[in-house]
Amino acid sequence: xxxxxxxxxxxxxxxxxxxxxxxxxxxxxxxxxxxxxxxxxxxxxxxxxxxxxxxxxxxxxxxxxxxxxxxxxxxxxxxxxxxxxxxxxxxxxxxxxxxxxxxxxxxxxxxxxxxxxxxxxxxxxxxxxxxxxxxxxxxxxxxxxxxxxxxxxxxxxxxxxxxxxxxxxxxxxxxxxxxxxxxxxxxxxxxxxxxxxxxxxxxxxxxxxxxxxxxxxxxxxxxxxxxxxxxxxxxxxxxxxxxxxxxxxxxxxxxxxxxxxxxxxxxxxxxxxxxxxxxxxxxxxxxxxxxxxxxxxxxxxxxxxxxxxxxxxxxxxxxxxxxxxxxxxxxxxxxxxxxxxxxxxxxxxxxxxxxxxxxxxxxxxxxxxxxxxxxxxxxxxxxxxxxxxxxxxxxxxxxxxxxxxxxxxxxxxxxxxxxxxxxxxxxxxxxxxxxxxxxxxxxxxxxxxxxxxxxxxxxxxxxxxxxxxxxxxxxxxxxxxxxxxxxxxxxxxxxxxxxxxxxxxxxxxxxxxxxxxxxxxxxxxxxxxxxxxxxxxxxxxxxx
Amino acid sequence: xxxxxxxxxxxxxxxxxxxxxxxxxxxxxxxxxxxxxxxxxxxxxxxxxxxxxxxxxxxxxxxxxxxxxxxxxxxxxxxxxxxxxxxxxxxxxxxxxxxxxxxxxxxxxxxxxxxxxxxxxxxxxxxxxxxxxxxxxxxxxxxxxxxxxxxxxxxxxxxxxxxxxxxxxxxxxxxxxxxxxxxxxxxxxxxxxxxxxxxx
Numbered sequence: 001x002x003x004x005x006x007x008x009x010x011x012x013x014x015x016x017x018x019x020x021x022x023x024x025x026x027x028x029x030x031x032x033x034x035x036x037x038x039x040x041x042x043x044x045x046x047x048x049x050x051x052x053x054x055x056x057x058x059x060x061x062x063x064x065x066x067x068x069x070x071x072x073x074x075x076x077x078x079x080x081x082x083x084x085x086x087x088x089x090x091x092x093x094x095x096x097x098x099x100x101x102x103x104x105x106x107x108x109x110x111x112x113x114x115x116x117x118x119x120x121x122x123x124x125x126x127x128x129x130x131x132x133x134x135x136x137x138x139x140x141x142x143x144x145x146x147x148x149x150x151x152x153x154x155x156x157x158x159x160x161x162x163x164x165x166x167x168x169x170x171x172x173x174x175x176x177x178x179x180x181x182x183x184x185x186x187x188x189x190x191x192x193x194x195x196x197x198x199x200x201x202x203x204x205x206x207x208x209x210x211x212x213x214x215x216x217x218x219x220x221x222x223x224x225x226x227x228x229x230x231x232x233x234x235x236x237x238x239x240x241x242x243x244x245x246x247x248x249x250x251x252x253x254x255x256x257x258x259x260x261x262x263x264x265x266x267x268x269x270x271x272x273x274x275x276x277x278x279x280x281x282x283x284x285x286x287x288x289x290x291x292x293x294x295x296x297x298x299x300x301x302x303x304x305x306x307x308x309x310x311x312x313x314x315x316x317x318x319x320x321x322x323x324x325x326x327x328x329x330x331x332x333x334x335x336x337x338x339x340x341x342x343x344x345x346x347x348x349x350x351x352x353x354x355x356x357x358x359x360x361x362x363x364x365x366x367x368x369x370x371x372x373x374x375x376x377x378x379x380x381x382x383x384x385x386x387x388x389x390x391x392x393x394x395x396x397x398x399x400x401x402x403x404x405x406x407x408x409x410x411x412x413x414x415x416x417x418x419x420x421x422x423x424x425x426x427x428x429x430x431x432x433x434x435x436x437x438x439x440x441x442x443x444x445x446x447x448x449x450x451x452x453x454x455x456x457x458x459x460x461x462x463x464x465x466x467x468x469x470x471x472x473x474x475x476x477x478x479x480x481x482x483x484x485x486x487x488x489x490x491x492x493x494x495x496x497x498x499x500x501x502x503x504x505x506x507x508x509x510x511x512x513x514x515x516x517x518x519x520x521x522x523x524x525x526x527x528x529x530x531x532x533x534x535x536x537x538x539x540x541x542x543x544x
Numbered sequence: 545x546x547x548x549x550x551x552x553x554x555x556x557x558x559x560x561x562x563x564x565x566x567x568x569x570x571x572x573x574x575x576x577x578x579x580x581x582x583x584x585x586x587x588x589x590x591x592x593x594x595x596x597x598x599x600x601x602x603x604x605x606x607x608x609x610x611x612x613x614x615x616x617x618x619x620x621x622x623x624x625x626x627x628x629x630x631x632x633x634x635x636x637x638x639x640x641x642x643x644x645x646x647x648x649x650x651x652x653x654x655x656x657x658x659x660x661x662x663x664x665x666x667x668x669x670x671x672x673x674x675x676x677x678x679x680x681x682x683x684x685x686x687x688x689x690x691x692x693x694x695x696x697x698x699x700x701x702x703x704x705x706x707x708x709x710x711x712x713x714x715x716x717x718x719x720x721x722x723x724x725x726x727x728x729x730x731x732x733x734x735x736x737x738x739x740x741x742x743x744x
Binding site for chain 2: 287288289290292293295296297298299484485486489490491492503504506507508509510511512515516518519520522523526527529530533534536537540541
């Protein structure tokens with residue numbers, strides 16, 4: 001008996017595993033109903049071994065003659081964006097943030113998320129068609145992975161990764177991947193967008209790997225066993241140009257739902273693009289007019305405010321703060337160390353400093369009209385003003401363009417140049433003798449990163465507090481899980497919109513205090529008056 | 545002193561009065577919760593109930609206005625200065641010395657001069673203040689379509705609505721108390737229930 005017992009759990013585990021596998025296979029078959037008219041595995045061009053990614057692209061371009069030219073025009077390729085509103089030159093190529101800070105001199109690592117091959121330094125040839133990476137966005141096998149350090153290339157021959165870890169990564173079968181290309185899935189986009197900031201869920205707070213196959217409660221649209229939207233369902237892409245922007249977001253979409261046949265102007269990725277501006281059903285048989293009341297909110301409140309009840313809801317923590325100033329402390333063995341909290345989240349890393357991680361985070365709420373101004377390299381910053389915004393969001397209750405938006409506010413402390421009063425771009429990643437993560441010398445790391453950008457650096461390093469605003473729009477809860485009235489209309493605590501100025505909200509403590517005091521006092525005096533009057537009558541009556 | 549009974553409040557009038565009384569009390573309770581003065585039903589529920597009560601009261605008023613004009617009962621609210629001073633004297637002195645009531649209710653004149661003034665005030669000032677501000681409050685989302693969003697702010701709409709509510713509360717307190725100031729402490733209340741009032 002004793003020897004048999006342990007086998008039961010093993011058998012049960014096996015059966016569970018088998019059942020899960022069957023279920024997964026069936027669901028993936030159902031989800032990926034193939035509607036394409038082309039089976040790429042039958043194309044002769046793809047029935048050959050490919051040595052490199054660009055070789056695959058060459059084959060793709062024999063049929064998809066315009067694809068690379070289209071990609072060349074997009075942010076996914078250029079990593080550059082000229083904001084037409086204020087002429088700021090943005091894009092990953094230019095901006096700084098308060099996560100890993102910037103790509104300068106970290107190219108081979110950052111560009112593992114570039115839709116291209118070979119961007120290893122600032123001399124990358126942006127006109128090369130064969131260096132466009134088709135597979136990053138069109139692989140359906142899940143085997144195509146671009147590792148940091150390879151400048152956007154996948155693994156072509158067996159290598160140890162991470163270096164020194166003893167783990168061996170096998171090369172990808174490019175021929176097989178090429179024969180299985182298809183429309184972009186959540187996994188394709190997620191390979192980079194779930195991992196922004198250097199890890200799962202780190203950056204956005206509303207995007208992480210839990211959205212690869214979410215349930216309805218996590219995201220009512222992407223629900224893998226329900227509507228099963230891909231990213232492209234909303235980010236309706238044409239000519240490889242994916243709509244929706246963090247640099248020029250649509251804060252207020254006054255348009256109605258887009259209709260086929262009508263030229264759709266504006267961003268197809270807004271809630272309103274499908275739901276319109278009066279989305280809550282109005283039921284006239286309900287006298288309380290609840291639908292109308294909710295619709296009344298749509299002139300001031302972004303849909304996201306009520307329908308995204310919290311950030312990082314999928315069980316994966318997001319980074320709320322990153323303090324670079326404490327980086328560089330080594331362990332007792334003189335080697336870089338990490339510290340973890342009770343949940344297993346890394347909260348200190350010698351290479352990076354201190355982190356604060358958060359799950360189910362209540363967003364902060366701001367008036368936002370879609371205009372964002374970045375603090376770019378060369379812009380003056382002043383430590384004495386307190387916190388420097390990496391991106392300033394614009395908005396006011398009176399401009400007619402703003403809505404109240406939920407946002408993740410990423411706070412941090414990052415290196416800056418106290419003499420030139422500018423933010424700096426350090427060279428962090430890399431197995432060389434400059435990168436901060438290996439050498440722990442800020443001066444050298446920053447000098448290298450700044451020199452690469454042609455930016456002045458005084459040689460002095462200090463740390464400055466920064467914050468960065470991330471409007472939230474993903475992880476939309478089903479309506480039952482949307483915020484209830486009292487989440488904001490809470491006179492006791494002031495509710496979630498406590499800090500939002502410029503509107504009167506009933507039940508938030510916005511009452512006119514003078515009126516309240518006068519009103520209650522007069523009512524009380526009336527009561528006291530009639531009581532005295534009554535007492536007098538009783539007294540007079542008894543006296544006869 | 546002889547006591548006679550006269551029929552002052554007709555059946556519809558009594559129904560109207562008590563429905564309106566309940567609705568107003570209920571709206572005060574839910575309204576001040578929406579205002580944030582306390583938590584009873586929960587904000588969302590309070591808003592719903594307040595709204596339902598508001599529509600009910602509007603319905604009731606449509607009937608009441610119709611009734612007042614078709615029966616001519618609206619004349620009961622025409623203000624008069626006759627005996628106003630006498631009434632004030634009675635409430636401040638006479639009522640304590642068992643003096644006779646200066647006003648004798650009849651079917652044609654069922655409200656004493658002070659009542660007439662008070663009810664007219666409710667009718668012409670407190671009521672419209674609440675109705676008007678409440679209407680704006682209720683149709684907040686349509687201000688843009690009405691073209692008034694530049695001139696009206698929710699802050700002031702709420703201010704006047706709340707001010708009206710406080711006045712209504714004061715009226716309610718005084719009104720309830722003065723129901724005891726009839727021929728006997730309960731004769732007014734009985735009249736509003738049965739329709740028959742005992743008068744001296």
